[in-house]
Amino acid sequence: MIRYILQRLAGMIVVMFLVVTIVFIIVRVTPGDPAAVMLGPDATPQDIAELRTRLGLDQALVVQYVYYLGQMLKGDLGQSIFLNMPVTSALLERAEPTFFLTLFSLIIASAIALPIGIYAAYRRGSFLDQAATMLAMFAASIPSFWLGLILMQVFAVRFNLFPVSGYGGPDSTFLDRMYHLTLPAFALGLVSSALILRFTRASMLDVLGDDYIRTARAKGLVERRVILKHALKNALIPILTVLGLTAAVLISGAVVTETVFGLPGVGNLVVSAVLRRDYPVIQGALLVIAALYVLINFAIDMLYLLVDPRVRY
Numbered sequence: 251m252i253r254y255i256l257q258r259l260a261g262m263i264v265v266m267f268l269v270v271t272i273v274f275i276i277v278r279v280t281p282g283d284p285a286a287v288m289l290g291p292d293a294t295p296q297d298i299a300e301l302r303t304r305l306g307l308d309q310a311l312v313v314q315y316v317y318y319l320g321q322m323l324k325g326d327l328g329q330s331i332f333l334n335m336p337v338t339s340a341l342l343e344r345a346e347p348t349f350f351l352t353l354f355s356l357i358i359a360s361a362i363a364l365p366i367g368i369y370a371a372y373r374r375g376s377f378l379d380q381a382a383t384m385l386a387m388f389a390a391s392i393p394s395f396w397l398g399l400i401l402m403q404v405f406a407v408r409f410n411l412f413p414v415s416g417y418g419g420p421d422s423t424f425l426d427r428m429y430h431l432t433l434p435a436f437a438l439g440l441v442s443s444a445l446i447l448r449f450t451r452a453s454m455l456d457v458l459g460d461d462y463i464r465t466a467r468a469k470g471l472v473e474r475r476v477i478l479k480h481a482l483k484n485a486l487i488p489i490l491t492v493l494g495l496t497a498a499v500l501i502s503g504a505v506v507t508e509t510v511f512g513l514p515g516v517g518n519l520v521v522s523a524v525l526r527r528d529y530p531v532i533q534g535a536l537l538v539i540a541a542l543y544v545l546i547n548f549a550i551d552m553l554y555l556l557v558d559p560r561v562r563y
Contacts, residue, residue, distance in 0.1 A: 262544045269540040270322060273533050274315055284331055284527035328530030337534035347417050347515035352500045354431050358439030359446055367450025371458060372477055390444035395506045398437035405433060415512030434511040438503060442496050449492040453485040486557045494550035498543045
């Protein structure tokens, strides 16, 4: 167990190093000069050159890369060029809307997908099973931003049931902020429920035909207990895996949704940073998202032991 954890931690370090390197190279080779963007179209070449020198952009890529790695080892993600504040502070300020949007979306996706997937597997071949499969295929083909616009038009503009955009004022309560997140969370959750539904159905079908399920039924156990306690418990490992991957995808998928609904989250910050060529913010945000991917996968692996004691590392 300890050996496995140490191996995973070593692998996580290697993955994060590769992510840092790839992000650094991609950001630097992308056309555009942040110094020219900051100074505007009326800036002279001399002004641009002076600003590049002050920002360290005139140095060789290798020098910039080594300096950036040194900052990373100290836990410093750098200073935002446009916000004039540490990248860590900028990310923390925008973390709350993204966190609750991801959590709310995952809850909605699970509430939709898990019951339908379990019942569809139990009623395999029935009309409900076929309808659930079609619903999953349809939901998987819908872009979340397009669904968000449709929901906004119907429920916010036409019926005036939800806010069109925003996250509430500075003095807004928690419930008011969740109220603002309802439409974007439903847009993300409905699309994400498709994958969870299909994995739940497939995983349940794998165990419903096993001998221990027939034995439980032969003992006269209530069907609900057979399905929820015996079948679902042994089908949880693939379901946990897809739930973890969905949570990680929702974090990165919130970029477009936050922009559509005008949420002041990390996704909106990344979009603004890309448009402004704010290197430190782009690098810091992508690095944090990649770290969350790795940590979520690691946490899911640890949960396997709790779900199934037969799992050994």
